[in-house]
Amino acid sequence: MAASEPDGWLAAFLKSGIYKLDEANAFFIDPVRVLNRSYTRFRVSPSAYYSRFFPYSNPSICNPDVSPKNPKKRKCRGKDKKISQSLNSREKLAERRHQEVRVGLLKAHEALLGDSELLGVLRNLRGDGDENCGELTSAEHDLDFVELGSVWQAPFYEIVLKVGDDSSAVENAGIGSSYQREVPVFDNLIANESSHDIEAELLDHKFIFPKKSCVYMSDLRQIHKLIPVESDCGFNLIVIDPPWENSSAHQKQKYQTLPNNYFLSLPVKQLAHSGGALVALWVTNREKLRTFVENELFPKWGVKSAATIYWLKVKADGSLIGELDLFHHRPYECLLLGLIDGKGMMDSEELQRPVVIPDNQVFISVPGDHSRKPPIGELLLDYIPGPKPARCIELFAREMIQGWTSWGNDPLHFQDSRFIFAPLIQNPIFSLPLSFSHRLRRSLYIHMCARICGRL
Secondary structure, three states: OHHHHHHHHHHHHHHHOEEEEOOOOEEEEOHHHHHHOOOOOOEEOHHHHOOOOOOOOOOOOOOOOOOOOOHHHHHHHHHHHHHHOOOOHHHHHHHHHHHHHHHHHHHHHHHHHOOHHHHHHHHOOOOOOOOOOOOOOOOOOOOOHHHHOOOOOHHHOEEEEEEEOHHHHHHOOOOOOEEEEEEEOOOOEEEEOOOOOEEEEEOOEEEEEOOOEEEEEOOHHHHHHHOOOOHHHOEOEEEEOOOEOOHHHHHHOOOOOEOHHHHHHOOHHHHEOOOOEEEEEEEOOOHHHHHHHHHHHHHHHOOEEEEEEEEEEEOOOOOEOOOOOOOOOOOEEEEEEEEEOOOOOOOOHHHHOOOOOOOOEEEEEOOOOOOOOOOOHHHHHHHOOOOOOOOEEEEOOOOOOOOEEEEEOOOOHHHEOOOEEOOOOOOHHHHOOOOOOHHHHHHHHHHHHHHHHHHO
């Protein structure tokens, strides 16, 4: 029995992309596997997602406080020590927060390092099942949706959706009839209501829309158009990843940032469901920003602070991406959780039950592209108030997820075909459980091909 246990947890992880570290209040996430649950024909490319992948170099990972030696980091460390000797009041508060969560972060990291089988999976994440494994193609000719949406021609740009027939696609092993539909790409809610992902084209660029997903691309001035007419049609999970002002994003010119006061105008409370909502806000580790959120932003949105979740970032060998105690470059980010109270009109006592969220939970993953956040919606499902299934929206999104509405000025960024590929074998026969024998698989495949050819 003991020998079969690894197969059990491994099969569950390979299916869900989420693994609970029982020794700690923590989870390990493979964002690629989580995202791939949104697709039927296409797959997120691991080599593209882990574009900053760190090759396994066998550093001393037994001590979570030790990272591979790097001359540049030595300089930063020296600078950090000088700063730590003269912390101002705000920096002292930030250091106090860090010390309070430090033990939990170390415990979570030690649990990861102590799981040799999980580490073995971790080292192979980038090339796991990726037929396009290799360097990501150049981004020089990517569509700049921010610029495209600012020109006078923006209202006239249309995206071509290649919509398939669900019933035909299922019956014919994914080869179904399809038709094209042209819709405005800006200031327009675009929905893929089918049970299959669809392809889309705009200005010679291909994009993939996951099944059961919606996207609304606009600037901040148009977000009010997403406010539901009836509050019981609102959202009860609202994830927000604002483009906070920070020197890293400015230097790397990855995306445009906005001053903090711009986010005060977000109609978060108006977007919320009448039964209440869970708000999950990504923030940097700057204490000034945390103070702004707690004292101004959450009160303005009608949000009551509830808990904090920490995203601990590791390399492919399991070591932290940086020293845990490096003051200005912590190897983790914070997700602040808050609740918007319902309007008390729900009949069910279950919908009215108080939501209790554990504080200081940790999840671990290898980071993707700059500022790209892992899909953590499933980790929050137990804490969402209101009716089920939850209605979910991400603000300032850069990708789409099954069952979610994605809003922002660049929500199709990671839907570009550069980041998503079509497997060489697109046939449900090849995704049958391993318990199916080779002979049975071959028999089913021949039978299916005969049925398809008979229709030609």
